[in-house]
Amino acid sequence: MLRERLKYALTYREVKMIVMQRLIKVDGKVRSDMFYPAGFMDVVQIEKTKENFRLLYNTKGRFILHKVVKEEASYKLCRVKKVQRGPKGIPYAITHDGRTIRYPDPEIKTNDTV
Template sequence: MVHLRRTLAPYWWPIPRKEGGVWVIRPSPGPHSLAYSLPLALVIRDVLKYAKTMREARYIISRGYVKVDGAVRRDYKFPVGLMDVIEIVPTGEVYRVVPDKDRYYALLPIPTQEASLKLLRVEGKTSVRDGRLQLHFHDGRNLIVPQDVGRQIKTFDTILYDIPNKTIKAHIPLKLGNNVVVTHGSNVGFSGQLYEVVWTLKRRQSVVAIKRGDEVKRTILNYVMAVGIETPVIKIAP
């Protein structure tokens, strides 16, 4: 199905619900699910305000003026989601999709030096031939690594990924004391130190506590991403 009823679109999409018609663009199948992604055309028109109409937004995208994670995307329905890097080619502006307490996901301007870097959360691992391991990430990306490297990286850990070279620049384990950010749920955008983990039979539903100063918030493990040891390794907040 090409379109989606406005009233059924994720609540955080920056679109009017009772104006502009009945329908809105449905994201194409891709690296992020419908609930946690935004079509590229809405990013251009409704978030960055580079276009006033959908026709103008589609023209900008079709001309190859927009890159996502270093690749030109001409599909105006391409799903943009957590930690994706968006580059506007003619202006040189670069943005990262980050969790935000007010807008759920926000586009954060970042320096061009960070345009090639992306945080990826490890969702699982698989053994492949020649004794190597394949890491599966939150954006659908996969990476085959030597066994000694793969064994050090656990599920729910985060890596700092070099997009053009397809290599790991840093490994950030999800452990007590490390800096984390909430990526989903009612506490989205809250960041601080991982303070406590209460493990359950379903690991993804384990309860975690995050502390920032005197403030402590709780969520589930599946909604948390490690972003640094003491501070985030890249810019994820204004």
């Protein structure tokens, strides 16, 4: 992503140096693993340049990095995969990235974005 999409590095070695300096954050957490699987709706932050990107799909289904402002980068958009009731009738929603939200809004349905 740093080399092919953003053009911040020319070689694999340069990418490795950038990542090992702990300058890249994915969803607000520093990632020093070069092969960390950033996915749909993840926010990639580069601290040194103060840039924020959200990983989205283009019309052909390929990943693109969409530049976002700092306020928007603080939000994580998640698509609801399943809404169920747990023990004692407590409602919960499961999102596309594996998060579980207890007591969601009763109007939330499957395939909504929260």
